[in-house]
Amino acid sequence: MYDILILGCGYLGLRLARHYQEQGLSVAGVVRSQTGIERLSQAGIPALRHDLAAADPFPRALAGTRVFHLIPPPDTGREDIHTRQLIAAFAQAGQPRRLVYLSTTGVYGDCQGAWIDEDWPTRPVHDRSVRRLDAEERLRRWSQEQGSELVILRVAGIYGPGRLPLERLRQGIPLIRVEESPYSNRIHVDDLVTVCMAAMERAPNGAIYNVSDGHPTSMTEYFLAIADAAGLPHPPLISMAEAPAQLSAAMMSYLSESRRLSNRRLREELGIELRYPTLAEGLAQALGLETQADGGMA
Numbered sequence: 512m513y514d515i516l517i518l519g520c521g522y523l524g525l526r527l528a529r530h531y532q533e534q535g536l537s538v539a540g541v542v543r544s545q546t547g548i549e550r551l552s553q554a555g556i557p558a559l560r561h562d563l564a565a566a567d568p569f570p571r572a573l574a575g576t577r578v579f580h581l582i583p584p585p586d587t588g589r590e591d592i593h594t595r596q597l598i599a600a601f602a603q604a605g606q607p608r609r610l611v612y613l614s615t616t617g618v619y620g621d622c623q624g625a626w627i628d629e630d631w632p633t634r635p636v637h638d639r640s641v642r643r644l645d646a647e648e649r650l651r652r653w654s655q656e657q658g659s660e661l662v663i664l665r666v667a668g669i670y671g672p673g674r675l676p677l678e679r680l681r682q683g684i685p686l687i688r689v690e691e692s693p694y695s696n697r698i699h700v701d702d703l704v705t706v707c708m709a710a711m712e713r714a715p716n717g718a719i720y721n722v723s724d725g726h727p728t729s730m731t732e733y734f735l736a737i738a739d740a741a742g743l744p745h746p747p748l749i750s751m752a753e754a755p756a757q758l759s760a761a762m763m764s765y766l767s768e769s770r771r772l773s774n775r776r777l778r779e780e781l782g783i784e785l786r787y788p789t790l791a792e793g794l795a796q797a798l799g800l801e802t803q804a805d806g807g808m809a
Contacts, residue, residue: 512572513539513557515711516607518597519582520551520558522674523613526704527579528556539571563596574605577711580612580650584642591646598653609660610650611710616665616696616721618644622770624694629665629719629776637764651717660716664706667723667772670793671700672800680738685749685757692731693769696723699787699797709781720781725774726789730766733790740794 515531517524520540531538532555540551543562551558559570563582584591601607617640618633635641647663654661686692698706706722714720728736731748738745755763777783787793 512576513537515539515577515579516541516559516571516573517579517581519580520547520556521581523669523700523703523707524579524581525551525554525556526700527707529554530704530708532556563593563600566596566599569600569604572605573601573607575608576605578607578610579707579711580610584639584646587638589638589641589645591642591649594646594649598649601653601657606657606659609662609711609716610654611662611664611707611714612646612650613707614647614663614665615640615643616667616723616770616772617768618647618665619770621768624769624771626771626773627721628773629721636768639764654717662710662714662716663719664710664722665719666703667696667698667721669700669703670697670797672797674700675737675741675794675797676734677737677741677743680734680741680743680746683744683746685747685754686731686734687751687754687766688748689729689731689735691751692729693766694727694771695730695733695765696727696770696772697733697790697793698723699785699793701796702783702785702787702793705786706777706781706783709783714781718780720777721772721774722777723772723774724785724788724790724793725772725778727771728790736790737794740791740798 514536515538517528518541520542524540528538528540539557539559541559541561542548548558548560561570582593584593618635619627619631620634620636633644635644650661735745
Protein backbone atom coordinates (compact mmCIF):
# COMPACT_ATOMS: atom_id res chain seq x y z
CA MET A 512 0.00 0.00 0.00
CA TYR A 513 1.21 3.49 -0.86
CA ASP A 514 1.42 6.23 1.76
CA ILE A 515 0.01 8.80 -0.68
CA LEU A 516 -2.21 8.51 -3.75
CA ILE A 517 -2.55 11.46 -6.11
CA LEU A 518 -5.68 11.20 -8.24
CA GLY A 519 -5.35 13.22 -11.43
CA CYS A 520 -1.56 13.38 -11.31
CA GLY A 521 -0.73 16.03 -13.91
CA TYR A 522 1.07 19.39 -13.80
CA LEU A 523 0.65 19.85 -10.05
CA GLY A 524 0.50 16.20 -9.05
CA LEU A 525 3.84 15.37 -10.66
CA ARG A 526 5.58 18.01 -8.57
CA LEU A 527 3.73 16.93 -5.46
CA ALA A 528 4.76 13.30 -5.98
CA ARG A 529 8.42 14.25 -6.34
CA HIS A 530 8.37 16.13 -3.04
CA TYR A 531 6.92 13.12 -1.23
CA GLN A 532 9.53 10.85 -2.80
CA GLU A 533 12.25 13.19 -1.54
CA GLN A 534 10.81 12.71 1.96
CA GLY A 535 11.10 8.96 1.59
CA LEU A 536 7.35 8.30 1.38
CA SER A 537 5.79 5.89 -1.08
CA VAL A 538 3.54 7.70 -3.53
CA ALA A 539 1.65 6.78 -6.69
CA GLY A 540 -0.11 8.85 -9.29
CA VAL A 541 -3.47 7.85 -10.75
CA VAL A 542 -4.18 8.89 -14.33
CA ARG A 543 -6.75 7.90 -16.93
CA SER A 544 -4.63 7.50 -20.09
CA GLN A 545 -1.64 5.51 -21.28
CA THR A 546 0.08 8.80 -22.08
CA GLY A 547 -0.27 9.77 -18.43
CA ILE A 548 1.17 6.42 -17.34
CA GLU A 549 4.19 6.94 -19.57
CA ARG A 550 4.74 10.52 -18.36
CA LEU A 551 4.78 9.44 -14.72
CA SER A 552 6.93 6.40 -15.43
CA GLN A 553 9.52 8.57 -17.17
CA ALA A 554 9.62 10.74 -14.04
CA GLY A 555 10.19 7.70 -11.84
CA ILE A 556 6.75 7.87 -10.21
CA PRO A 557 4.67 4.69 -9.82
CA ALA A 558 1.52 5.05 -11.88
CA LEU A 559 -1.94 3.49 -11.81
CA ARG A 560 -4.53 3.80 -14.56
CA HIS A 561 -8.15 4.46 -13.70
CA ASP A 562 -10.90 6.36 -15.47
CA LEU A 563 -13.67 7.53 -13.15
CA ALA A 564 -15.98 8.13 -16.09
CA ALA A 565 -15.84 4.38 -16.88
CA ALA A 566 -16.92 3.39 -13.35
CA ASP A 567 -14.43 0.50 -13.32
CA PRO A 568 -13.27 -1.02 -10.00
CA PHE A 569 -10.45 0.94 -8.41
CA PRO A 570 -7.11 -0.81 -9.08
CA ARG A 571 -5.76 -0.48 -5.51
CA ALA A 572 -7.02 -0.82 -1.96
CA LEU A 573 -7.66 2.60 -0.45
CA ALA A 574 -8.52 1.86 3.18
CA GLY A 575 -6.43 4.00 5.51
CA THR A 576 -4.54 5.82 2.73
CA ARG A 577 -4.11 9.55 2.27
CA VAL A 578 -5.49 10.84 -1.02
CA PHE A 579 -5.20 14.02 -3.07
CA HIS A 580 -8.22 14.53 -5.31
CA LEU A 581 -7.01 16.66 -8.23
CA ILE A 582 -9.37 15.27 -10.87
CA PRO A 583 -11.38 18.06 -12.53
CA PRO A 584 -15.13 17.72 -13.04
CA PRO A 585 -16.56 16.92 -16.47
CA ASP A 586 -16.74 19.76 -18.97
CA THR A 587 -20.53 19.95 -18.98
CA GLY A 588 -23.45 19.78 -16.57
CA ARG A 589 -23.90 21.14 -13.07
CA GLU A 590 -22.83 18.03 -11.12
CA ASP A 591 -19.39 16.56 -10.68
CA ILE A 592 -20.01 13.02 -11.84
CA HIS A 593 -16.33 12.16 -11.35
CA THR A 594 -16.48 12.87 -7.62
CA ARG A 595 -19.72 10.91 -7.36
CA GLN A 596 -18.00 7.93 -9.00
CA LEU A 597 -14.98 8.35 -6.74
CA ILE A 598 -17.10 8.14 -3.60
CA ALA A 599 -18.71 5.00 -5.02
CA ALA A 600 -15.22 3.59 -5.64
CA PHE A 601 -14.35 4.18 -1.98
CA ALA A 602 -17.22 1.89 -0.98
CA GLN A 603 -15.59 -0.89 -3.01
CA ALA A 604 -11.87 -0.20 -2.43
CA GLY A 605 -11.96 1.07 1.15
CA GLN A 606 -12.32 4.50 2.74
CA PRO A 607 -9.24 6.80 2.75
CA ARG A 608 -8.06 8.10 6.10
CA ARG A 609 -7.76 11.68 4.81
CA LEU A 610 -8.58 13.41 1.51
CA VAL A 611 -7.43 16.81 0.29
CA TYR A 612 -9.63 18.18 -2.49
CA LEU A 613 -8.55 20.99 -4.84
CA SER A 614 -11.55 23.16 -5.56
CA THR A 615 -11.65 26.64 -7.08
CA THR A 616 -12.22 30.16 -5.84
CA GLY A 617 -14.88 30.36 -8.55
CA VAL A 618 -17.34 28.93 -6.01
CA TYR A 619 -17.60 32.46 -4.55
CA GLY A 620 -18.90 33.85 -7.84
CA ASP A 621 -18.65 37.56 -8.63
CA CYS A 622 -17.74 39.53 -5.49
CA GLN A 623 -17.43 42.88 -7.34
CA GLY A 624 -13.81 43.27 -6.35
CA ALA A 625 -14.37 42.86 -2.60
CA TRP A 626 -11.75 41.33 -0.30
CA ILE A 627 -13.10 37.93 0.74
CA ASP A 628 -12.15 35.14 3.11
CA GLU A 629 -13.33 31.56 3.56
CA ASP A 630 -16.49 32.69 5.36
CA TRP A 631 -17.77 34.52 2.27
CA PRO A 632 -20.95 32.84 0.95
CA THR A 633 -20.60 30.57 -2.06
CA ARG A 634 -22.58 31.86 -5.03
CA PRO A 635 -21.08 30.27 -8.16
CA VAL A 636 -22.19 31.85 -11.42
CA HIS A 637 -20.83 29.57 -14.13
CA ASP A 638 -21.46 25.85 -14.51
CA ARG A 639 -17.76 25.02 -14.12
CA SER A 640 -17.86 26.52 -10.61
CA VAL A 641 -21.26 24.98 -9.81
CA ARG A 642 -19.69 21.59 -10.53
CA ARG A 643 -16.85 22.36 -8.10
CA LEU A 644 -19.26 23.32 -5.35
CA ASP A 645 -21.20 20.13 -6.03
CA ALA A 646 -17.98 18.17 -5.48
CA GLU A 647 -17.29 20.02 -2.22
CA GLU A 648 -20.77 19.25 -0.91
CA ARG A 649 -20.62 15.59 -1.92
CA LEU A 650 -17.27 15.19 -0.20
CA ARG A 651 -18.49 16.89 2.97
CA ARG A 652 -21.40 14.44 3.16
CA TRP A 653 -19.04 11.54 2.51
CA SER A 654 -16.67 12.70 5.26
CA GLN A 655 -19.48 13.04 7.78
CA GLU A 656 -20.99 9.65 6.91
CA GLN A 657 -17.73 7.67 6.78
CA GLY A 658 -15.67 9.48 9.42
CA SER A 659 -12.83 10.12 6.97
CA GLU A 660 -11.01 13.44 7.22
CA LEU A 661 -11.45 16.11 4.54
CA VAL A 662 -9.63 19.35 3.72
CA ILE A 663 -10.77 21.64 0.89
CA LEU A 664 -8.40 24.01 -0.89
CA ARG A 665 -10.05 26.73 -2.98
CA VAL A 666 -7.25 27.50 -5.38
CA ALA A 667 -6.70 30.66 -7.41
CA GLY A 668 -5.15 30.63 -10.89
CA ILE A 669 -2.03 28.45 -11.00
CA TYR A 670 1.07 29.72 -12.78
CA GLY A 671 4.65 28.51 -13.08
CA PRO A 672 7.10 27.04 -15.59
CA GLY A 673 5.16 25.91 -18.65
CA ARG A 674 1.98 27.48 -17.30
CA LEU A 675 2.14 31.05 -18.60
CA PRO A 676 0.01 32.60 -21.38
CA LEU A 677 3.04 33.35 -23.58
CA GLU A 678 1.47 32.12 -26.81
CA ARG A 679 -1.63 34.23 -26.22
CA LEU A 680 0.59 37.28 -25.77
CA ARG A 681 2.58 36.45 -28.91
CA GLN A 682 -0.66 36.28 -30.87
CA GLY A 683 -1.56 39.79 -29.72
CA ILE A 684 -5.05 38.85 -28.53
CA PRO A 685 -6.58 42.02 -27.03
CA LEU A 686 -6.91 42.71 -23.32
CA ILE A 687 -9.49 44.74 -21.42
CA ARG A 688 -8.40 48.23 -20.42
CA VAL A 689 -6.85 48.23 -16.96
CA GLU A 690 -9.52 50.49 -15.48
CA GLU A 691 -12.27 48.06 -16.56
CA SER A 692 -10.44 44.80 -15.92
CA PRO A 693 -11.62 42.63 -13.01
CA TYR A 694 -9.38 41.55 -10.17
CA SER A 695 -7.74 38.14 -10.42
CA ASN A 696 -5.74 36.03 -7.98
CA ARG A 697 -2.96 33.51 -8.44
CA ILE A 698 -0.54 31.10 -6.79
CA HIS A 699 2.83 29.76 -7.97
CA VAL A 700 2.76 25.99 -8.48
CA ASP A 701 5.68 25.43 -6.08
CA ASP A 702 3.86 27.32 -3.33
CA LEU A 703 0.73 25.29 -4.07
CA VAL A 704 2.75 22.10 -3.53
CA THR A 705 3.82 23.43 -0.13
CA VAL A 706 0.21 24.23 0.76
CA CYS A 707 -1.02 20.80 -0.36
CA MET A 708 1.52 19.01 1.81
CA ALA A 709 0.77 21.22 4.81
CA ALA A 710 -2.97 20.64 4.37
CA MET A 711 -2.43 16.89 4.30
CA GLU A 712 -0.17 16.89 7.35
CA ARG A 713 -1.69 19.37 9.76
CA ALA A 714 -4.91 21.03 8.63
CA PRO A 715 -7.88 20.48 10.96
CA ASN A 716 -10.50 18.07 9.69
CA GLY A 717 -13.15 19.95 7.71
CA ALA A 718 -10.95 23.01 7.12
CA ILE A 719 -11.30 25.18 4.02
CA TYR A 720 -8.50 27.43 2.78
CA ASN A 721 -8.24 30.06 0.07
CA VAL A 722 -4.96 29.44 -1.74
CA SER A 723 -3.46 32.55 -3.33
CA ASP A 724 -0.39 34.72 -2.89
CA GLY A 725 -2.52 37.45 -1.33
CA HIS A 726 -1.50 40.07 -3.92
CA PRO A 727 -4.34 40.31 -6.45
CA THR A 728 -4.07 42.53 -9.51
CA SER A 729 -6.39 43.21 -12.38
CA MET A 730 -6.38 40.47 -14.99
CA THR A 731 -4.92 42.87 -17.54
CA GLU A 732 -2.08 43.86 -15.19
CA TYR A 733 -1.29 40.15 -14.81
CA PHE A 734 -0.93 39.66 -18.57
CA LEU A 735 1.05 42.88 -19.01
CA ALA A 736 3.45 41.88 -16.22
CA ILE A 737 4.12 38.60 -18.02
CA ALA A 738 4.64 40.40 -21.31
CA ASP A 739 7.14 42.79 -19.72
CA ALA A 740 9.02 40.01 -17.93
CA ALA A 741 9.19 37.93 -21.13
CA GLY A 742 10.13 40.87 -23.38
CA LEU A 743 6.95 40.63 -25.42
CA PRO A 744 4.96 43.57 -26.83
CA HIS A 745 1.77 44.64 -25.10
CA PRO A 746 -1.42 43.46 -26.84
CA PRO A 747 -3.99 46.08 -27.83
CA LEU A 748 -6.33 47.26 -25.07
CA ILE A 749 -10.06 47.38 -25.70
CA SER A 750 -13.15 48.37 -23.74
CA MET A 751 -15.40 45.83 -22.05
CA ALA A 752 -18.12 46.80 -24.53
CA GLU A 753 -15.88 45.73 -27.43
CA ALA A 754 -14.81 42.48 -25.78
CA PRO A 755 -17.65 40.07 -26.74
CA ALA A 756 -16.86 40.52 -30.44
CA GLN A 757 -13.12 39.91 -29.99
CA LEU A 758 -12.64 37.53 -27.07
CA SER A 759 -13.68 33.91 -26.53
CA ALA A 760 -16.74 32.96 -24.53
CA ALA A 761 -14.45 31.28 -21.99
CA MET A 762 -12.45 34.48 -21.47
CA MET A 763 -15.62 36.52 -21.19
CA SER A 764 -16.83 34.22 -18.42
CA TYR A 765 -13.65 34.88 -16.43
CA LEU A 766 -13.98 38.60 -17.03
CA SER A 767 -17.47 38.52 -15.50
CA GLU A 768 -16.12 37.84 -11.98
CA SER A 769 -13.96 40.02 -9.73
CA ARG A 770 -12.69 39.27 -6.22
CA ARG A 771 -9.64 39.73 -4.03
CA LEU A 772 -8.69 36.76 -1.89
CA SER A 773 -7.36 36.94 1.65
CA ASN A 774 -4.86 34.20 2.45
CA ARG A 775 -4.63 35.10 6.15
CA ARG A 776 -6.07 31.79 7.37
CA LEU A 777 -3.61 29.88 5.20
CA ARG A 778 -0.64 31.77 6.63
CA GLU A 779 -1.74 31.88 10.24
CA GLU A 780 -3.41 28.48 10.69
CA LEU A 781 -1.06 26.38 8.55
CA GLY A 782 2.01 28.53 9.11
CA ILE A 783 2.64 28.88 5.39
CA GLU A 784 5.48 31.14 4.28
CA LEU A 785 5.26 31.57 0.53
CA ARG A 786 8.38 31.20 -1.55
CA TYR A 787 6.92 33.47 -4.23
CA PRO A 788 4.68 35.97 -2.41
CA THR A 789 4.53 38.36 -5.38
CA LEU A 790 4.06 37.88 -9.10
CA ALA A 791 7.43 39.49 -9.86
CA GLU A 792 9.29 36.85 -7.86
CA GLY A 793 7.27 34.00 -9.28
CA LEU A 794 7.66 35.16 -12.88
CA ALA A 795 11.43 35.45 -12.53
CA GLN A 796 11.59 31.79 -11.51
CA ALA A 797 9.04 30.54 -14.05
CA LEU A 798 10.54 32.37 -17.02
CA GLY A 799 14.06 31.40 -15.97
CA LEU A 800 13.16 27.73 -16.18
CA GLU A 801 11.30 28.23 -19.47
CA THR A 802 14.45 29.78 -20.93
CA GLN A 803 16.54 26.85 -19.73
CA ALA A 804 14.09 24.42 -21.31
CA ASP A 805 14.44 26.28 -24.61
CA GLY A 806 18.19 25.81 -24.57
CA GLY A 807 18.99 29.29 -23.41
CA MET A 808 16.86 31.04 -26.04
CA ALA A 809 14.53 33.78 -24.81
